[in-house]
Amino acid sequence: MRLEWEEKAACKGAPVETFFPEINGDKTDNPWLPARNYCGQCTVKKQCLDAALKYEQPILMRFGMWGGQTPTERGVTASKRGRKTYNL
DSSP, X not given: OOOGGGGGOTTTTSOGGXXXXXXXXXXXXXXXXXXXXXXXXXXXXXHHHHHHHHHOOGGGGGXXXXXXXXXXXXXXXXXXXXXXXXXO
């Protein structure tokens, strides 16, 4: 099931691995940068983040860029919104 706003997402058609990068110990590269580039120009970023926080299952909170936020950032946002957060 696709949500209406998804049709307007800047990431529509982008490679999925862009939003689920392999994270390694090398801090010289920012694995999230390609995803942030898509999210930075997206007109439905807020709707994406809201959906991620509403529909994510606990295990999924730990992966991927949604609404321009990493799993850790989403955990902080969820906490600020008074939502249950999961051990990231």
